[in-house]
Amino acid sequence: MPTKIEKDALTGTNTTGHEWDGLKELNTPLPKWWLYVMYATIAFSAVWVILYPAFPFQGATGVTGWIAREAVVQDVAAANERMAPMMNRLRAATPQQIAADPELRAFAMAGGRIAFANNCAACHGAGGQGAVGGFPSLADDDWIWGGSYDAIHQTIAHGIRNEEDDEARTSMMPRFVADGVLTPAQVNDVASYVVSLAGDADPGQAAEAERGKPLYAENCASCHGDTGEGNRDVGAPRLNDRIWLHGADRHAIARFIANPRMGVMPAWAGRLDPATINMLTVYVHALGGGEN
Amino acid sequence: MKWFNHAKIETNLILMGVLTLITVSIGGLAQIVPLFTVATTIERVEGIRPYTPLELMGRNIYVREGCYTCHSQMVRPFRDELERYGHFSLAAESMYDHPFQWGSKRSGPDLARVGGRYSDDWQAAHLRSPRAVVPESIMPPYAFLDRPLAYADIAEHLKAQRAIGVPYTDAMIANARADLEAQARPEADPAAFQGRYARARQAAFDGDPAAVTEMDAVVAYLQMLGTLVQFRDVTPEQMRQQ
Structure with a gap:
């Protein structure tokens, strides 16, 4: 029990009245503005519960009838x-x-x-x-x-x-290696030829590109065109420009020919x-x- | 108020006990009572089904990687949300989520309706390296998801879900492993799998039909989010909470 509530001389605030071996504690009240804001929020929540849906029961709406949905x-x-x-x-x-x-x-x-x-x-x-x-x-x-x-x-x-x-729109490019149409070496040759179509021929790959030319005519030209001009009716991209969907280098092109991933x-x-x-x-x- | 003050409460054990009980009860009731009314507050709509085994594993990875810390999964009922993401989320759409992934923070976009919005290839490419496809993205890369999925215990996962109320049937649990593999392999026979999980997609989600990876699971999960309810077929009356 608080036995001896006294006014602290320095702050003018009461003590709690407890004393432990001479130690006393100030009983500083909450700031008034804070206390009244808290009372106001309590009152606000009571009004809210009446006006808006607050109870998890069937058909429970507030008196306003407001429903979020x-x-x-x-x-x-x-x-x-x-x-x-x-x-x-x-x-x-x-x-x-x-x-x-x-x-x-x-x-x-x-x-x-x-x-x-x-x-x-x-x-x-x-x-x-x-x-x-x-x-x-x-x-x-x-x-x-x-x-x-x-x-x-x-x-x-x-x-x-x-x-x-x-x-x-739909079309499907064969998976030339995965489906066994071409060997990996042939795919490399075709890739070198396709790079040359775009005007980026590597002189070191001239022999490959030469070997790839007939393979291209046989396997690719029906969709991508004899000169790589592409065919929009079947969504076959143009190959004789330097715009590439899956990477510009010869290896990326060869990988794609071997096992293409068609865009969705x-x-x-x-x-x-x-x-x-x-x-x-x-x-x-x-x-x-x-x-x- | 001399007869009712702190000094009195603090020195009277029974009074203190009774008042404590009342205070805790109010907080407890506010949290517990809604659980008893779940049956009447979740709307019933067609199309909601439990996650397929592969989607469930993807969801586990989603939780493991903490995707929920940046992505919410709830389209809130505001017009700007509807304009951006689509129909507002229904309680029924997360009724088999334990725990739900609603979230409250959006460093990234809401994912409640991301399913089908982008291609599988995009999802995989974006998870591997977000800035390769979206230069302004701040998402970390998850390229390590291209590792084999550990799913030897998949049936146990389904059993655990059933224990907390998800209606997995005995057939679903018995075939969990087969269903998981069938969904990740487009060439697998769809009849049995589709019979158990209506309208679930089968695809090589990560681009490689040979191995089942964590990427397969996560993409399968992302691609089904928000797609179960066909909103064209649902009337407003059905969506009103019953």
Whole structure:
């Protein structure tokens, strides 16, 4: 029991009244502002429990009837209504029409930039620059499946070699060594010839490239073209330029021929609004390589 | 208030005991009572299934590597979240998570709906070297995941999950090892595996169909996140908590 509460001369604060071998302890009160803030939060929580859903029981809502899920649905609906005039126009127009109309185009470029950053940039890069390993650049004019508005729209909406969309673009390069079509030595020869197609022939590899030429004509030319010009109908990339999907050196090319990994892109038609896909089409077309 | 003060409480053992009990009970009830109402507060939606053995191992690696310290797995019900990630998360979507991976910190993006958003190749390339594909990324590399997956005890993992309420059947446990291998090998016969785990994808997730690696498991897990509920087929009434 506190036996002797006394006022401390120095601070003017009472002691607790306890004394241990002459030691006494000040009983400093909590600051008033702090105490009242705490009382206020207690009162606030009592009001909150009445107004908002706070109990984990079936159908338990506060007197306001507010539910997070319904609130966000209304929020989204209100935003969609606000954007509807422009989104409806973007949905109804073709990408060509959007690009031709300055107002729609400005909106599509702004909206496309955001949608690209959110959905496309992970693989194709923040500026559409792509990445080594099968993630194509969208900022150049070296298109694998075509760079017209229609082709870009088709690629975005349905994707490439995915399992979710029946209209996905698809093609398959043989696994030349894994499937036993060519020997590793022959693949090296073909790789040397392919490098020479791009104008990067190594004089030390001239004999290999010479041996690779007929093998190329026999195995590769039907898709990639006699001079490596590529074929967009089957997504066979152009080989007679210096743009490489999986690395530029002869060994990377040989590895790919031996056991290719075909690129996969998801279909976005089910995930994104048709207006968003149109905006993305216009945006990607404008990144640098759009064709008419 | 002379009759009820600290001096009185502190010197009366019974009074102190009773008041302590009341205080602890309030805190305890707030944590325990919700557990009794889980059955009525989790909505019932089509499509939710337990993790396949390979996905479960991937999830274990996800927890082991502490992915949750930077990635949340819950799309909260705000419009900006819905715009970025997709439909808000449902309680049912993490009902077989022990423990759940909702998280509260996002140094990286939310992963609740990352499944199918990128290709398997991208997921593997990104885990091996995040900056090779996303130059501005601050994620550490996980190239070491290209090592063989230790799954000799996979059936035990399923049994442990069943003990805490995940409805793995006897057939799932008996075939755990076969199912794990079947999912990582695209050429394996899908009939039995797909019969036990509806709409689970079979693929060479890490690009190599020959060996089952930790990379296979993690990519398989990431690629199924948020894909079980087909939101096109779910009505708002079904999603209301029942």
